[in-house]
Amino acid sequence: MLKKLTITALIILGFGNSYAQTVVGTWYGILKLPATSVHLVFHITKAGETYASTMDSPDQGANGLAADQTTFEANSLTVDFGKYNIKYNGIFKPDSNVITGTFIQGPYKFPLKLSANPVTDTTRKLSRPQDPKDFPYKQEDLTFTNPKGGDQLAGTLTLPANGKASRIVILITGSGPQNRNEELLNHRPFLVWSDWLTRNGIAVLRYDDRGVAQSTGNFQAATTADFAGDAEAAINYIKSRSDLKGISIGLMGHSEGGIIAPMIARYNKAVKFVVMLAGPGVPIIQLMEKQSADQMRLSGTPDNIIKLNSATNAKLYAAAITYKQLPDTAYKAKLDTILYNEYRNYPPGLIDNSKLNDIVNRTVAKISGPWFRYFLTIDPADYLTKVTCPVLALNGTLDMQVNCEANLAGIKKDLDAAGNKHHQEVALPDLNHLLQKAKTGAVSEYWQIDETVDPIALQKVTVWINQLP
Numbered sequence: 001m002l003k004k005l006t007i008t009a010l011i012i013l014g015f016g017n018s019y020a021q022t023v024v025g026t027w028y029g030i031l032k033l034p035a036t037s038v039h040l041v042f043h044i045t046k047a048g049e050t051y052a053s054t055m056d057s058p059d060q061g062a063n064g065l066a067a068d069q070t071t072f073e074a075n076s077l078t079v080d081f082g083k084y085n086i087k088y089n090g091i092f093k094p095d096s097n098v099i100t101g102t103f104i105q106g107p108y109k110f111p112l113k114l115s116a117n118p119v120t121d122t123t124r125k126l127s128r129p130q131d132p133k134d135f136p137y138k139q140e141d142l143t144f145t146n147p148k149g150g151d152q153l154a155g156t157l158t159l160p161a162n163g164k165a166s167r168i169v170i171l172i173t174g175s176g177p178q179n180r181n182e183e184l185l186n187h188r189p190f191l192v193w194s195d196w197l198t199r200n201g202i203a204v205l206r207y208d209d210r211g212v213a214q215s216t217g218n219f220q221a222a223t224t225a226d227f228a229g230d231a232e233a234a235i236n237y238i239k240s241r242s243d244l245k246g247i248s249i250g251l252m253g254h255s256e257g258g259i260i261a262p263m264i265a266r267y268n269k270a271v272k273f274v275v276m277l278a279g280p281g282v283p284i285i286q287l288m289e290k291q292s293a294d295q296m297r298l299s300g301t302p303d304n305i306i307k308l309n310s311a312t313n314a315k316l317y318a319a320a321i322t323y324k325q326l327p328d329t330a331y332k333a334k335l336d337t338i339l340y341n342e343y344r345n346y347p348p349g350l351i352d353n354s355k356l357n358d359i360v361n362r363t364v365a366k367i368s369g370p371w372f373r374y375f376l377t378i379d380p381a382d383y384l385t386k387v388t389c390p391v392l393a394l395n396g397t398l399d400m401q402v403n404c405e406a407n408l409a410g411i412k413k414d415l416d417a418a419g420n421k422h423h424q425e426v427a428l429p430d431l432n433h434l435l436q437k438a439k440t441g442a443v444s445e446y447w448q449i450d451e452t453v454d455p456i457a458l459q460k461v462t463v464w465i466n467q468l469p
Contacts, residue, residue: 023072023092027114031103033447053079066220068365082365107299130452132195137161144237146230153230154214155180155207158198167248168203170234174255179213180206185447192452200462205234223374228263235270248272259380266386273468276393278402278433281410283379285317294400298442312342320376335364384414390422392464396431398441
């Protein structure tokens with residue numbers, strides 16, 4: 001996954017809760033994190049006896065993330081976003097018309113109180129030190145269309161002050177719903193990258209993911225291949241503009257975006273260079289097995305439990321590949337069987353048998369969604385071995401989501417196999433998955449670090465691009 005291990009927050013403007021004294025309606029809350037806070041809004045509906053929910057956030061520029069399951073019984077509310085590894089458990093208090101509970105993502109838990117009235121955190125840190133304070137260059141908001149499906153992608157084009165550039169970079173976000181700034185945890189990496197590149201004479205086009213902020217479309221129904229189609233639509237948009245005629249087009253992707261770039265570059269000759277920021281270089285199932293083990297290790301999980309979990313993941317992911325052509329119902333049934341067999345053989349006390357069905361259902365729901373189901377089948381070698389344009393791959397030695405050593409080695413091996421004579425793979429000491437200077441690389445550090453992108457990474461990319469022939 002790449003960014004799905006981070007806390008994702010989401011909202012649209014509401015007009016108050018018209019369902020006073022009932023859990024149905026719009027609920028507002030502020031998620032307090034160690035270094036910042038995030039406004040959240042839950043929209044809860046009911047049809048017959050069935051509840052449904054979505055979650056949004058103005059701070060993230062994202063909205064409408066659909067919950068996999070919502071249950072409400074005896075004033076106890078559970079909203080489960082299995083595909084994002086997020087759950088909210090709360091108790092509805094009709095006398096005060098609030099919900100008090102806990103927001104959970106992976107191993108992290110935070111108290112979250114929801115109110116029927118909008119709330120604002122006036123103490124929230126609104127900017128990071130690297131957020132640009134001035135913009136000494138041209139900016140243009142625009143839209144372009146992906147003809148397959150007709151989604152309108154909204155973005156921003158930045159050009160040097162004189163309006164001229166010989167190269168332009170299209171920024172491609174990582175996994176999870178992202179706006180054009182790739183905003184998460186009060187960091188805006190793509191805003192920082194765009195500002196830095198443009199100040200160094202390189203034009204930039206960045207855009208909101210489909211279904212996020214000002215872009216149309218259904219994010220939840222899309223796969224990595226669909227996102228590649230959106231990026232290719234950005235290429236075609238640039239080619240359609242007479243004022244950008246002859247400009248050299250490059251793709252720069254972060255995390256999942258790092259593999260989307262070579263997916264396109266392997267056949268689209270309009271792409272003249274590629275920058276992979278923490279991009280995959282090994283089969284995704286191998287990447288995710290390593291990612292899970294590293295995250296568990298950082299959280300203090302005993303080695304025997306990590307080994308057991310890794311063995312289960314390996315069987316589950318292998319089955320996902322084996323049965324990838326099955327229709328949804330049969331596919332889920334196969335994964336159900338594997339998980340039940342695995343968990344029932346776990347040591348006594350490790351799995352709460354009273355919650356076994358819930359654990360299996362949530363896990364299978366997560367891995368059965370269209371994005372996850374497609375993502376697990378990706379092998380970067382299928383694309384990198386066909387890329388012949390210049391490629392720069394950067395990764396931090398403390399990246400605990402996309403392991404630096406294995407993935408950079410895989411990228412180098414595949415590009416060598418392609419006969420590519422113009423590629424560099426660079427390991428940046430002590431940087432994490434976001435290319436911040438870190439201590440451990442743990443996801444929990446991301447929001448604690450004021451730095452958004454380490455200057456060493458920024459400098460390396462601009463120097464490399466500007467030295468291209």
